[in-house]
Amino acid sequence: MRLPQKLTFTKMEGIGNDYVYVWFEDLDTPLTDPAPLAIFMSDRNYGVGGDGLVLIGKSKKADFRMRMFNNDGSEGNMCGNASRCVGKFLYEHGHTGKTNITLETKSGIRTLELTLENNKVASVTVDMGRPIVKPADIPMKADGETFINQEILVNGSCIKGTGVSMGNPHFVVTMHDIASLDLPAFGPLFEYHELFPERVNTEFIEVLSRQKVRMRVWERGSGETLACGTGACAVLVACVLNNYTDKKATIELRGGELVIEWAEDGIVYMTGPAREVFSGEIELI
Ligand SMILES: N[C@@H](CCC[C@H](N)C(=O)O)C(=O)O
Numbered sequence: 650m651r652l653p654q655k656l657t658f659t660k661m662e663g664i665g666n667d668y669v670y671v672w673f674e675d676l677d678t679p680l681t682d683p684a685p686l687a688i689f690m691s692d693r694n695y696g697v698g699g700d701g702l703v704l705i706g707k708s709k710k711a712d713f714r715m716r717m718f719n720n721d722g723s724e725g726n727m728c729g730n731a732s733r734c735v736g737k738f739l740y741e742h743g744h745t746g747k748t749n750i751t752l753e754t755k756s757g758i759r760t761l762e763l764t765l766e767n768n769k770v771a772s773v774t775v776d777m778g779r780p781i782v783k784p785a786d787i788p789m790k791a792d793g794e795t796f797i798n799q800e801i802l803v804n805g806s807c808i809k810g811t812g813v814s815m816g817n818p819h820f821v822v823t824m825h826d827i828a829s830l831d832l833p834a835f836g837p838l839f840e841y842h843e844l845f846p847e848r849v850n851t852e853f854i855e856v857l858s859r860q861k862v863r864m865r866v867w868e869r870g871s872g873e874t875l876a877c878g879t880g881a882c883a884v885l886v887a888c889v890l891n892n893y894t895d896k897k898a899t900i901e902l903r904g905g906e907l908v909i910e911w912a913e914d915g916i917v918y919m920t921g922p923a924r925e926v927f928s929g930e931i932e933l934i
Contacts (some may be wrong), residue, residue, distance in 0.1 A: 654933060659738060660697055660926040663730030665875025665904020667699045670738055674708040676714055677903040684722030697931060700871045703731045705738060710873035711751035711758045713739055719870025726755040727816035729878015729919050733773035740770050752880035756816025774920040780886040781814035790844050797890050803838050811887035817851045819883035827853045827865045836867025852880045856893045863901045875904030882917045885909040
């Protein structure tokens with residue numbers, strides 16, 4: 650089966666982390682290799698424009714299924730901001746009337762709890778699963794049970810950071826002034842660092858109080874984005890492990906704020922908004 654000549658899409662954003670969303674009933678056919686489509690759709694000059702592509706479809710294991718691709722075509726196991734947008738898309742585009750939706754992702758089944766205002770989705774709380782801190786499972790080439798505030802050598806400088814996986818790998822680095830950071834120069838040094846065999850998403854943070862942290866992110870496969878939901882969860886977990894914050898805090902990203910809680914059941918919950926920007930039809934070239 651061939652892809653149709655024209656695809657209907659919806660552009661959505663979760664605190665500025667923008668993806669192109671496409672509904673495919675069956676996510677495995679006819680799209681055997683979504684990477685070129687992700688690169689084309691994300692292109693801000695020749696495509697729709699976004700940080701990547703999100704495919705939504707039916708699932709045999711949960712209510713629905715999501716696959717997400719970065720703008721370089723690589724597939725991410727999980728995407729926090731996209732999962733909130735998927736909840737809004739499914740409800741407002743009439744795919745479900747449920748406000749508690751299970752979503753199959755490459756990192757497991759997640760639950761989306763929709764909060765409605767005037768029958769529109771105002772915010773979504775996502776069960777983001779349990780954080781993984783063992784370096785071998787993040788994955789990170791380091792021994793031991795955790796990697797908390799330990800030094801790594803980056804371009805000749807010793808930099809301390811904490812490794813956390815939220816279904817995808819993150820490295821959290823505390824700094825004094827993240828605003829002046831030259832991320833396009835600095836980010837790739839972490840993304841392609843030999844310590845991370847599957848590359849890494851890196852969060853640069855300033856701890857403002859025990860309930861508030863400011864962050865910027867360099868995402869593997871997409872570069873600097875305005876926000877990263879799994880990144881915000883990894884930041885909260887890293888801050889708790891370092892005793893910088895309480896187990897519930899607001900994470901301030903360039904595109905907006907998320908409330909993250911590492912609850913007593915061991916699960917990390919993320920709450921934030923989702924917004925539809927526009928829908929359209931694009932001719933595939
Ligand atoms: N922006 C996302 C994460 C997207 C995937 C990431 N770049 C990866 O490859 O692991 C989020 O909101 O979590």
